Amino acid sequence: MAEERAEAFFDKVKTKGRPKLVLNATGIDAIVKMAEIMCTDEEIASVLGTTVATLQNADNRDTFLECKQKGNANGKKSLRRIQFDIAKNGNATMAIWLGKQYLGQKETLTEGDEAVGKALSKICEEIRGAAK
Numbered sequence: 001m002a003e004e005r006a007e008a009f010f011d012k013v014k015t016k017g018r019p020k021l022v023l024n025a026t027g028i029d030a031i032v033k034m035a036e037i038m039c040t041d042e043e044i045a046s047v048l049g050t051t052v053a054t055l056q057n058a059d060n061r062d063t064f065l066e067c068k069q070k071g072n073a074n075g076k077k078s079l080r081r082i083q084f085d086i087a088k089n090g091n092a093t094m095a096i097w098l099g100k101q102y103l104g105q106k107e108t109l110t111e112g113d114e115a116v117g118k119a120l121s122k123i124c125e126e127i128r129g130a131a132k
Contacts, residue, residue: 005049013059021050022059028067035071036078044068 009027012019023031027048034044045052055064087095099105 031067032071035068036075
C-alpha cells in the first residue's frame with residue numbers, strides 16, 4: 001500500500017538495479033503543503049509512503065530541502081498574519097507579546113513591584129529559619 005502511495009509522489013527512474021525514486025510535481029506540492037503546517041520529516045515521509053532516507057538521498061535532497069524551506073516560510077507568514085489580526089482585534093496579550101518580539105519592548109519593575117519582592121524575600125527567609 002505504501003508503495004502504491006509512493007508512486008503518486010515519485011517518478012521511477014530506470015537504472016541497472018532497482019529503479020530510483022525521484023520526487024515529481026505532486027510530491028513537491030505535497031511537501032510544501034505539509035511543511036506549511038510544520039510537519040516533521042518522518043510525518044512527510046509517512047504521508048508520501050516512503051522513508052526519510054529516500055527524501056534525503058542524493059536524488060531528492062536538494063528538492064526536499066527547498067520545498068521544506070518554502071513551506072516553512074509560508075507557514076510562518078500565515079501564522080504571523082493571524083497573530084497580527086488577533087492583536088488588531090483587541091487581544092491585549094497578543095499585542096504585548098508581538099511588541100516584545102518585534103519592538104524590543106519589555107516589562108520593567110516599578111517601585112511597588114520591588115517592595116513586594118523584598119517582602120516575599122523576607123517571608124521566605126523567615127520560613128527557612130523556622131524550618132531549621
